[in-house]
Amino acid sequence: DVKVTQSSRYLVKRTGEKVFLECVQDMDHENMFWYRQDPGLGLRLIYFSYDVKMKEKGDIPEGYSVSREKKERFSLILESASTNQTSMYLCASIPASPVTGELFFGEGSRLTVL
Amino acid sequence: GQNIDQPTEMTATEGAIVQINCTYQTSGFNGLFWYQQHAGEAPTFLSYNVLDGLEEKGRFSSFLSRSKGYSYLLLKELQMKDSASYLCAVSMFENNRLAFGKGNQVVVIP
Numbered sequence: 171d172v173k174v175t176q177s178s179r180y181l182v183k184r185t186g187e188k189v190f191l192e193c194v195q196d197m198d199h200e201n202m203f204w205y206r207q208d209p210g211l212g213l214r215l216i217y218f219s220y221d222v223k224m225k226e227k228g229d230i231p232e233g234y235s236v237s238r239e240k241k242e243r244f245s246l247i248l249e250s251a252s253t254n255q256t257s258m259y260l261c262a263s264i265p266a267s268p269v270t271g272e273l274f275f276g277e278g279s280r281l282t283v284l
Numbered sequence: 285g286q287n288i289d290q291p292t293e294m295t296a297t298e299g300a301i302v303q304i305n306c307t308y309q310t311s312g313f314n315g316l317f318w319y320q321q322h323a324g325e326a327p328t329f330l331s332y333n334v335l336d337g338l339e340e341k342g343r344f345s346s347f348l349s350r351s352k353g354y355s356y357l358l359l360k361e362l363q364m365k366d367s368a369s370y371l372c373a374v375s376m377f378e379n380n381r382l383a384f385g386k387g388n389q390v391v392v393i394p
Contacts, residue, residue, distance in 0.1 A: 203382070210292075212386035213327075213371065228381065260326060273317070273373075273382055275326035 173197075176261050176276035183283050189248040191279050193261030201264045202244035203273070204228075204236065206257040213260065219244055251283045288385035290372050295391045296362055304357045304388045306372030314375040317382065318346050318357045321369045330357070330370075359390070367392045 177192035193202065203218040205228075215228030219238040233255060237245040244263075248255055261276040287309045296302040308316070315334035319327035333339055333348035333355060345358040359366055369387040376383065 205384075210386065213373075213384035215381055215383070218381060229383075271332070272329040273319075273327075275328075277326050278324075 174261060174263055174274050174276040176259075176279045178279050179277060181279060181281045183251050183281065185252055185283060187251050187283075189251050189255075189281065189283075191246040191248075191259055191261075191281070193244045193246070193263075193276055194242050195244075195263040195274070196242065197263070197265070197274075198241065199263040199274075200241075200266045202238065203262045203264075204234075204244065204246045205260045205262065206230070207260060207278075208257050216246065216259075251281075253283050255281065256283045257281060288372060288374055288383060290370075290385040290388045292386065293389040293391070295393060298362055298364060298392055298394050300362050302359045302362060302390060304359070304370050304372075304390065306355045306357075306385055308353050308355075308372070308374050308385075310353075310374050310376055310383070312376045313350060316346075316348055316355045317373040317375065318344075318355075319371040319373060319384075321371060321387065323368075327371055362392050364392050364394070366390060 174195045183189050201220050204216045205213045207213050214230050216234050217236040219225045222241050225236050235247045259279045262273045264273050289307045317332050318330040321327040331346040338347045343360045348355045369389050371387045372385040373382045
């Protein structure tokens with residue numbers, strides 16, 4: 171079974187803190203994604219990566235950066251957290267491009283910024 | 285770019301049939317997905333349609349019309365555990381991404 175693991179289910183941070191959200195997949199997938207999910211807005215793509223050290227901006231990249239140093243790990247970084255980044259963050263992976271098969275999701279990380 | 289539209293909420297009775305619609309406008313269409321998401325959990329895959337027509341999987345069926353930019357998910361013999369949000373998502377050739385609609389909340393009542 172494919173497993174996508176997100177490092178923290180729940181985090182509480184203060185405004186201005188640097189936040190790292192880690193995601194690891196164990197099936198050698200090429201593509202990895204970070205989404206955020208907010209009530210009434212659905213899932214919105216922040217960044218995605220289709221190879222090690224490669225990254226592409228999604229629909230809402232402002233205030234975020236990412237790192238993909240190893241194939242299995244895709245990190246989302248909030249350089250200076252703000253209250254409007256309080257959200258549920260979902261990582262996902264898929265074997266290859268284009269997306270023609272199931273996207274495997276992690277369990278999500280619920281971030282609260284005070 | 286893409287535009288994906290879904291109704292926001294519907295209520296149905298246990299044992300009934302419910303149809304959830306999704307319309308989309310996108311370039312480089314490469315298939316449409318349906319996901320189910322229970323509150324507080326990650327989405328789980330239900331179906332993938334790339335050709336026109338109906339795909340049936342047990343109590344769930346998904347239909348696609350590419351010429352109309354339209355899909356629906358049909359849930360039959362509704363059970364209480366089917367209370368969830370149902371997400372429509374479109375895959376696009378041009379940028380290797382999956383774009384999601386806002387989801388449709390289905391509430392099943394006894």
